[in-house]
Amino acid sequence: MGVDLATLAVTRELDVTGLKCPMPLVKARQEIANLAVGDVLKVISTDRGSVKDFQGWAKAAANVELLGQSEDTAGGKTLYIHFVRRVR
């Protein structure tokens, strides 16, 4: 993907921690619809399945691009972080 996630300009951050499939994806989809083309959405999830789900979303939908994914820990929980850009 070749994008430095640390310096990436994020337009909006979406916290979907605690939510399970399919809600992280549904919320992200609703949020990105409110953004302009080119904007970047950072999604913070605790759902392990969301890693593949966001890859699948970017693959299937023409309007989003997955810039990168990362993991973090907070309060003993693993966070799965996704950076998605609206492309059209």
Add this chain to the structure above:
Amino acid sequence: MTTTILEVERVSPRNGAATDIQSLAERVAALEAQLAEVQSRLPKDKVTIVVFSGDLDRVLAAFIIASGAATLGQEVAMFFTFWGLNALRRQRKLRGKKLTEKMMALMTPADTKGMGVSKLNFFGAGALMLRQMMKEKNVTSVEELIELCATLGVKMVSCEMSRDVMGIAPDELRPDIEVGGVAAYLADALESRVTLFI
């Protein structure tokens, strides 16, 4: 493609340029018509799901797939038939029904809350347990998923024949659904990339 080029070369020069252009134009028109035909037969970004089961767990899976597909930008159509119609039920009515229809109505759930699970149901205890476990794990309930699908524009179609056989009155089902038969399902399924029977 190779064939087309060869055909073009075979057009003999003695026929004159005008004839050449005319025959080329005819060929292009024929090819365009063929291309349009091929394109119309390609599957679209569409997902079709038949919901035959009225089991809570299976219906849940159907609505998770439907909401996921709609989120991924797919056009989703769900067809509810036989026990699956219970997923669309809003209320139970007995008035005006035949004895067999009344019995069927009493033996099937009045709404989605009454759906059992496909395994270890134990007269509804299994379903209650599953709902409790889903709540603890913060999984969206089937009722919320159905509403979500409705707002995401998922098309829900009730099978008219099985609704009639089961003795379910139209006003016992959600008002925002469409009515159809096997051809309605096939028309959508034939142009879908994914079609499921649950």
